[in-house]
Amino acid sequence: MPTREVNYDGIVGPTHHYGGLAPGNLASQRHAHQTSNPRDAALEGLAKMKRVHDLGIPQAVLPPHDRPAIHILRSLGFLGDDAAVLAKARREDPTLLAATASASPMWAANAATISPSADTADRRIHITPANLLHAFHRSLEPDTTATLLRKLLPDESHFAHHPPLPPHARYADEGAANHMRLAPAHDQPGLELFVFGRACDDPIERQPRRHPARQSQQASQAIARRHQLAPNRALLLRQNPDAIDAGAFHNDVVAVSHENVLLHHERAFAETALVSERIRDAYRDLTGNAPVRIEILQDELPLAAAVDSYLFNSQLLTRPDGSIVLLAPIECHEGNRVRACIDRIIADAANPIAAVQYANVRQSMHNGGGPACLRLRIVMTEAEYAAAHPHVMFTASLYEQLTTWVEHHYRDHLTADDLADPALLRESRDALDALTRLLHLGNIYPFQQ
Numbered sequence: 518m519p520t521r522e523v524n525y526d527g528i529v530g531p532t533h534h535y536g537g538l539a540p541g542n543l544a545s546q547r548h549a550h551q552t553s554n555p556r557d558a559a560l561e562g563l564a565k566m567k568r569v570h571d572l573g574i575p576q577a578v579l580p581p582h583d584r585p586a587i588h589i590l591r592s593l594g595f596l597g598d599d600a601a602v603l604a605k606a607r608r609e610d611p612t613l614l615a616a617t618a619s620a621s622p623m624w625a626a627n628a629a630t631i632s633p634s635a636d637t638a639d640r641r642i643h644i645t646p647a648n649l650l651h652a653f654h655r656s657l658e659p660d661t662t663a664t665l666l667r668k669l670l671p672d673e674s675h676f677a678h679h680p681p682l683p684p685h686a687r688y689a690d691e692g693a694a695n696h697m698r699l700a701p702a703h704d705q706p707g708l709e710l711f712v713f714g715r716a717c718d719d720p721i722e723r724q725p726r727r728h729p730a731r732q733s734q735q736a737s738q739a740i741a742r743r744h745q746l747a748p749n750r751a752l753l754l755r756q757n758p759d760a761i762d763a764g765a766f767h768n769d770v771v772a773v774s775h776e777n778v779l780l781h782h783e784r785a786f787a788e789t790a791l792v793s794e795r796i797r798d799a800y801r802d803l804t805g806n807a808p809v810r811i812e813i814l815q816d817e818l819p820l821a822a823a824v825d826s827y828l829f830n831s832q833l834l835t836r837p838d839g840s841i842v843l844l845a846p847i848e849c850h851e852g853n854r855v856r857a858c859i860d861r862i863i864a865d866a867a868n869p870i871a872a873v874q875y876a877n878v879r880q881s882m883h884n885g886g887g888p889a890c891l892r893l894r895i896v897m898t899e900a901e902y903a904a905a906h907p908h909v910m911f912t913a914s915l916y917e918q919l920t921t922w923v924e925h926h927y928r929d930h931l932t933a934d935d936l937a938d939p940a941l942l943r944e945s946r947d948a949l950d951a952l953t954r955l956l957h958l959g960n961i962y963p964f965q966q
């Protein structure tokens with residue numbers, strides 16, 4: 518079997534809710550404290566995975582993390598049994614309780630940055646779990662993410678697992694959401710694009726004015742270095758501060774790459790014209806060809822409409838016949854302007870995108886997570902795929918089992934008050950316990966020890 522790109526999607530956890538926890542993420546702010554539906558959220562995620570699987574593209578799942586994270590509440594001084602800890606946290610610091618209950622690990626694009634073995638000096642897949650320092654609820658993810666990735670990709674002769682970067686703002690890292698790759702084919706050496714929002718010595722005029730920049734240049738540099746990418750295989754690009762101010766808190770809200778295709782908004786990068794040249798020249802030096810760059814101009818789709826619709830958070834997927842499908846959020850179907858833009862891309866014979874499909878992941882979208890946020894891509898050779906944990910690979914039967922599992926364990930509405938319900942903690946743990954058996958993972962969560 519050839520080298521392939523496997524999409525590992527985060528399964529939405531049973532405590533999915535709208536905590537309003539992510540400044541600069543407009544959807545999270547807009548839907549703060551609304552009632553969520555964890556069951557629909559998880560089923561929407563599974564339906565998207567099924568759709569990718571049905572296109573003939575390898576798909577896998579990443580399990581949710583244990584939430585509410587009682588051990589964090591305890592470490593912050595809330596004592597007593599679990600029910601008492603939850604009740605006190607709800608009373609004294611409801612925002613903290615919401616953070617410890619966030620199902621944010623569902624956004625697997627932020628789990629890690631991964632360099633395929635075709636790009637790295639020692640020909641292993643290199644993996645850096647993101648430290649997600651920017652927001653407290655997300656900073657709780659790296660340890661469990663690292664444990665899970667080691668479990669799912671176990672053979673050190675194929676997979677080089679690095680620890681998350683040092684936990685300091687200098688190395689703030691948000692994972693693959695700020696990382697793209699261009700290559701003629703998955704098994705060919707590629708050009709990895711690292712997009713950062715700020716450097717630690719930035720003068721004030723380079724910084725966004727309204728919203729925070731999350732990814733640091735120093736983090737991106739360190740990852741390119743530790744992943745052993747030759748200098749001609751890595752480019753560092755600065756995100757446009759205007760894009761961050763318009764709500765593009767990650768690069769994947771304004772740009773997406775796949776094989777030799779780069780789809781991006783005109784205002785995605787600082788100094789777009791220069792960036793385009795740098796990408797073209799670096800890619801040509803490496804491969805002898807130019808990449809297919811599809812730039813959407815501000816006149817065709819203003820930045821605000823791009824952020825609203827999450828067009829650039831679509832997945833680009835190569836079907837077995839070689840044609841590319843754009844898997845876009847359903848919200849793109851609902852806006853005339855963005856739909857016209859998609860129709861134009863598909864009609865344009867100068868690029869290989871041949872069709873569009875629309876995915877409904879609304880529950881996730883309301884927290885700022887589109888189709889591409891929910892997946893972590895891992896390019897794998899046949900031997901690497903054979904070494905990976907097989908029981909998380911998506912099949913029609915796994916889809917049936919996971920659907921039944923969600924329907925059995927998940928609630929269909931959740932409010933801020935429910936997060937303190939000790940029954941929710943029990944239900945969530947029962948669900949994860951059952952999931953570890955279903956996916957043959959052994960005891961991976963602290964509550965199972």
Ligand SMILES: N=C(N)NCCC[C@H](NC(=O)CCC(=O)O)C(=O)O
Pocket residue numbers: 534535536537538539542545546619621624626627655694766767769770884885886887889890891
């Ligand atoms: N673009 C990518 N790749 N990922 C989307 C992440 C969304 C996530 N939302 C949140 O964390 C909101 C949680 C809340 O408000 O309850 C974030 O902002 O980090």
